[in-house]
Amino acid sequence: MAIATTVLGRLIKAAITLLAIVVLNFLLIHAAPGDPAAVMAGEAGAADEIFIAQLRERFGLDQPLYVQLWNYVGNIIQFDLGYSYRQGAPVFDLIMERLPATLLLTLTAFGISLLFGVAMGVAASARVGRAGDSVITGIALLFYATPLYWAALMAVLVFSVWLGWLPGFGYETVGGGFTGLSRALDILKHLILPATTLGLFFMAVYTRMTRASMLEVAQMDFVKTARAKGLPDRVIRRRHILRNALLPVVTLAGLQAGQLVGGAVLTETVFAWPGIGRLMFESLQARDYNTLLGVFLISAAMVILFNIVTDLVYRLIDPRIGATR
Amino acid sequence: MSDTVLRIENLTLDLPSGADRAHAVHDLSFTLARGEVLCVVGESGSGKSMTASALMGLLPGAVTIGGGRAIFGGRDVLALPEAERRALRGAKIGMIFQEPMTALNPLMRIGDQISEVFEAHGLLTPTERRARALALIEEVGLPDPKKIIRAYPFQLSGGQRQRAMIAMALALEPEILIADEPTTALDVTTQAQILDLIAEIRQRHGMAVMFITHDFGVVAEIADRVIVMRHGEMVETGPAAEVLAAPKHDYTRRLLDAIPSNAVPRPDRVTAAPALEIRNLRKTYRTGGGWGRAAREVRAIDDVSLTIAKGEVLGLVGESGSGKSTLGRAVVRLVDPDSGRILVGGEDMAALDANALRRARRRVQMVFQDPYASLNPRARILRSISEGPVAQGVAKRDAEARARELLEVVGLGADAADRYPHEFSGGQRQRIGIARALAMDPDLIIADEAVSALDVSIQAQVLDLLRDLRARLGLSLLFITHDLRVAAQLCDRIAVMQKGRLVEIGPVDEVFLNPRDPYTRSLLDAVPGASWADGGSPARAEAI
Numbered sequence: 001m002a003i004a005t006t007v008l009g010r011l012i013k014a015a016i017t018l019l020a021i022v023v024l025n026f027l028l029i030h031a032a033p034g035d036p037a038a039v040m041a042g043e044a045g046a047a048d049e050i051f052i053a054q055l056r057e058r059f060g061l062d063q064p065l066y067v068q069l070w071n072y073v074g075n076i077i078q079f080d081l082g083y084s085y086r087q088g089a090p091v092f093d094l095i096m097e098r099l100p101a102t103l104l105l106t107l108t109a110f111g112i113s114l115l116f117g118v119a120m121g122v123a124a125s126a127r128v129g130r131a132g133d134s135v136i137t138g139i140a141l142l143f144y145a146t147p148l149y150w151a152a153l154m155a156v157l158v159f160s161v162w163l164g165w166l167p168g169f170g171y172e173t174v175g176g177g178f179t180g181l182s183r184a185l186d187i188l189k190h191l192i193l194p195a196t197t198l199g200l201f202f203m204a205v206y207t208r209m210t211r212a213s214m215l216e217v218a219q220m221d222f223v224k225t226a227r228a229k230g231l232p233d234r235v236i237r238r239r240h241i242l243r244n245a246l247l248p249v250v251t252l253a254g255l256q257a258g259q260l261v262g263g264a265v266l267t268e269t270v271f272a273w274p275g276i277g278r279l280m281f282e283s284l285q286a287r288d289y290n291t292l293l294g295v296f297l298i299s300a301a302m303v304i305l306f307n308i309v310t311d312l313v314y315r316l317i318d319p320r321i322g323a324t325r
Numbered sequence: 326m327s328d329t330v331l332r333i334e335n336l337t338l339d340l341p342s343g344a345d346r347a348h349a350v351h352d353l354s355f356t357l358a359r360g361e362v363l364c365v366v367g368e369s370g371s372g373k374s375m376t377a378s379a380l381m382g383l384l385p386g387a388v389t390i391g392g393g394r395a396i397f398g399g400r401d402v403l404a405l406p407e408a409e410r411r412a413l414r415g416a417k418i419g420m421i422f423q424e425p426m427t428a429l430n431p432l433m434r435i436g437d438q439i440s441e442v443f444e445a446h447g448l449l450t451p452t453e454r455r456a457r458a459l460a461l462i463e464e465v466g467l468p469d470p471k472k473i474i475r476a477y478p479f480q481l482s483g484g485q486r487q488r489a490m491i492a493m494a495l496a497l498e499p500e501i502l503i504a505d506e507p508t509t510a511l512d513v514t515t516q517a518q519i520l521d522l523i524a525e526i527r528q529r530h531g532m533a534v535m536f537i538t539h540d541f542g543v544v545a546e547i548a549d550r551v552i553v554m555r556h557g558e559m560v561e562t563g564p565a566a567e568v569l570a571a572p573k574h575d576y577t578r579r580l581l582d583a584i585p586s587n588a589v590p591r592p593d594r595v596t597a598a599p600a601l602e603i604r605n606l607r608k609t610y611r612t613g614g615g616w617g618r619a620a621r622e623v624r625a626i627d628d629v630s631l632t633i634a635k636g637e638v639l640g641l642v643g644e645s646g647s648g649k650s651t652l653g654r655a656v657v658r659l660v661d662p663d664s665g666r667i668l669v670g671g672e673d674m675a676a677l678d679a680n681a682l683r684r685a686r687r688r689v690q691m692v693f694q695d696p697y698a699s700l701n702p703r704a705r706i707l708r709s710i711s712e713g714p715v716a717q718g719v720a721k722r723d724a725e726a727r728a729r730e731l732l733e734v735v736g737l738g739a740d741a742a743d744r745y746p747h748e749f750s751g752g753q754r755q756r757i758g759i760a761r762a763l764a765m766d767p768d769l770i771i772a773d774e775a776v777s778a779l780d781v782s783i784q785a786q787v788l789d790l791l792r793d794l795r796a797r798l799g800l801s802l803l804f805i806t807h808d809l810r811v812a813a814q815l816c817d818r819i820a821v822m823q824k825g826r827l828v829e830i831g832p833v834d835e836v837f838l839n840p841r842d843p844y845t846r847s848l849l850d851a852v853p854g855a856s857w858a859d860g861g862s863p864a865r866a867e868a869i
Contacts, residue, residue: 224422229493230412230414239441320477
C-alpha cells in the first residue's frame with residue numbers, strides 16, 4: 001500500500017530527526033555556564049569543593065562530554081530519560097504525570113479554536129460585506145491582537161472574581177474529594193477558562209483564513225458547475241466550497257498541533273495548571289538538565305508526530321496528494 | 326415555429342455604472358427550436374456568455390437584468406423566484422463550460438458529481454443514482470465506466486473531463502443544453518470528438534443546443550443557425566450555411582476574413598546561417614518511484630534535432646503533451662535538458678554554467694501565451710521592457726529610450742510606456758510582450774502559443790505584426806502553436822511533434838498539402854470546419 005510505505009518512510013526520517021534533536025539539545029544545554037552539581041550544592045548550603053566533586057561523581061557529571069552524551073542517547077533509546085536530581089524522580093515519570101493535564105488543556109483549546117474558528121469563518125463568508133461579516137471579522141481581529149496573558153488575566157477577573165461562575169486556577173478542587181463523574185465535571189469547570197483563553201488566538205487565525213479561503217473558492221469554476229446542476233446554496237457551500245476551502249486551514253492546524261505540548265507555558269502559569277509547560281519552566285530555573293532535555297524531546301517528538309498526522313489528513317481530504325498515476 | 330422551446334425577447338443586461346459600456350447585452354431577441362444547434366458567435370466581451378448566464382440565473386452579482394423576457398415552457402424564466410429557477414437549472418436547462426480542467430470539483434469522485442444532479446432535484450435513491458451515473462458515463466463514451474465512476478478529476482484528461490461534464494448536463498435530459506465554448510481549451514483531435522459527441526446527443530435526445538463559440542470553424546462543423554454578436558448586440562442571424570457563405574453584415578465579414586485562411590503561402594526557402602541548431606535533445610521526466618516501485622517516465626523531448634535559419638520562422642505544432650512547449654523552454658534553459666546540444670550563434674546553451682547562461686539568455690527571448698499573466702501587474706510598461714537590457718548592462722536612459730521606440734514599432738505608441746498592464750487589452754499586452762522580447766535584441770524569439778488566447782481579429786493583427794517585424798528586422802522565430810491554421814499563416818517551415826518525438830518537418834506547403842506522417846494527417850483532418858473552408862471560398866484554392 002502506498003500509504004503504508006509513506007508512513008514507514010516518514011517514521012524512519014522522523015527517528016533520524018529526533019536523534020539529531022537529542023544531540024543538539026544535549027550540546028546546547030551543556031554549553032550553558034554552571035552545572036547542576038554547583039546549583040544543588042549551593043541550595044544545600046554546603047558549597048565546598050569536595051562535596052561538589054562527590055555530587056559530580058555520583059551523577060556521572062565528571063565524565064567527558066561525549067561519554068555523557070553516549071550514555072544519554074543509549075538510555076533514551078530504551079525510553080529512559082534519566083533521573084531528575086532536583087525532584088528526586090525519573091524524568092519519564094515526571095513527564096507522564098504532567099502530560100495528561102497538558103494534553104487535556106491543549107487538545108481542548110485546539111478543538112475549540114478549530115471548531116469555532118471555521119464556523120465563524122464560514123458564517124462571515126456567507127454574509128460577506130454585510131453587518132454580520134463586520135461583527136465576526138471585528139471579533140476575530142480583537143482576539144488576534146489581544147496578548148494571551150492579558151486575555152487570561154481578564155478572563156479570571158471577569159468570570160472568576162466578579163461573576164464567580166468558574167474557578168480561576170488549578171486543575172481540580174483541592175481536597176474536594178470528588179470521584180467519577182463529579183470529578184470529571186469539576187475538572188471540566190477548571191478547564192473552560194484556560195482552554196478558551198489558549199484557543200482565542202488560533203480561533204481568530206482560523207476565522208480569518210477560513211473566510212478568505214471560502215471567498216476564494218466560491219469564485220472557482222466548479223462552484224458555477226454546482227450551481228448549474230441546481231444544487232441548493234447550502235449544499236454548494238458545505239460540499240463544494242468548504243471542503244476545498246479547508247485545505248489551507250489544515251496546513252495551519254498542523255502547525256498549531258505541533259505546539260500542543262510546549263505551547264501552553266504562559267497559560268499554565270497564569271491558571272496554575274499542573275502541566276508540562278510549568279514543568280519546563282521550573283526545570284529551566286533550577287537547571288534541571290535531564291528534565292529539560294526530556295521535555296524538549298517529548299515536544300519535538302510531538303511536532304514530528306503531528307506533522308505526519310497532518311500529511312495523512314491532507315491525503316484523506318485531497319486525493320491529488322500522493323497519487324502517482 | 327411550433328417547436329420553439331425558448332424565445333428571448335428584447336433581453337437587456339445592465340452593467341454596473343463605470344463599466345466601459347452601459348449594457349452587457351442590449352435588446353437581444355432570438356428563438357431556439359427543439360433539436361436545433363444555434364451557435365452564438367462573437368469575440369470576448371460580445372455578451373454571448375452573459376446571455377447564457379442570464380438564462381441559467383447565474384449572472385455575476387454586478388450584472389442585472391435591465392429588461393426583456395425569456396419564455397421557456399410558457400413562463401418567463403427571468404422573472405421566476407430563485408427557488409423555481411434552481412429547479413430549472415440542471416433539470417430543464419443543462420450547461421457545460423469552457424474549462425474542463427477547473428469545472429469539476431477536484432476533491433469529489435466523478436460518479437458522485439454526476440449523482441449529485443439527481444440529488445439536487447430530489448430524484449431516485451442513491452443506488453439508482455449510481456446506476457444512472459454509470460449509464461451516463463457509458464453514454465458519453467468514457468472508457469471503463471466502472472473505473473471512471475470512482476476516479477477523481479485529476480486522473481482524467483481534458484477531453485475525458487469534458488465528457489464527464491456533458492454526462493452531468495445530460496443527466497436529467499434537459500430540453501436545452503447550453504455549451505459555453507466547450508471545446509476551446511481542447512486539442513484539435515479531442516475537439517473533433519467532443520463536437521461529434523454533442524451532435525450525436527442532440528440527435529438522440531432531441532434537445533436544443535445553444536452553442537457559444539468564437540470559432541467559425543466550429544460553427545461550420547455543428548451549427549444549424551448562427552447569431553453573430555458584437556458589443557452586446559446581435560449584428561447578424563441566419564442559417565449557418567448562408568451566414569458562412571454570404572455574410573451580410575460588415576462585422577461578420579471581418580470576422581470571417583480574420584480567420585487565418587487555409588491558403589498555404591509558398592514560403593521563401595531560407596538558406597542563411599542557422600540562428601538555432603538543436604541536436605539530439607532529450608528530456609525525460611520521472612515521477613513516483615522509490616521504495617522499490619518503478620518510476621513513471623515521460624519522454625517530453627525524445628531525440629529531437631532541428632535547425633532554424635536566420636530570418637526564418639519555424640512553426641512547432643502538436644497537441645498538449647507533445648513536448649512542444651518543453652522544447653521551447655529547453656532552448657532558453659527554463660528546463661534543463663538531459664542531453665543534446667542547443668547551439669545559438671555557435672554557443673551551446675545546454676552546456677553553460679549559471680553565470681554564462683545569464684549573459685547568454687539575451688540571445689533567445691520568449692513571448693508567452695497568457696498576456697495577462699506574463700507582465701508584472703505592479704510595474705509600469707517602461708520598466709517591464711527596459712529592465713532586461715538594464716540587467717545586461719545597458720545604461721538606463723538608453724534602455725528606456727529604446728523601450729519607447731519599440732512600443733512605436735509594435736504599434737502602441739511611446740506613451741504606453743508610462744501605463745500599467747491592466748490598462749491594456751489582451752492583444753495590446755501581447756504587443757508589449759513582443760516589444761519586451763525585442764528589447765533584448767535577440768538572435769531568436771520563441772513565441773509559445775503567443776496568439777492562442779486572443780480573439781480571431783486580434784489574432785490576425787498580432788500575426789500581421791509578427792510578419793511585418795520579420796520582414797523589417799529579419800527576425801528568427803520559433804512559433805509554437807496547437808493551431809495548424811495559424812501556423813500555416815506565418816511559418817516558412819513546420820515541425821510536427823507527437824509524444825516528444827519530431828514526426829515530420831518540412832516546408833509549410835509540403836507538410837500541409839502533402840503530409841507524410843499519419844499523425845500529421847490526422848491533425849489536419851481534425852481541424853474544425855476543414856471541409857467548409859475547403860469548398861467554401863474559391864479564393865482559397867490552395868486549401869488544407
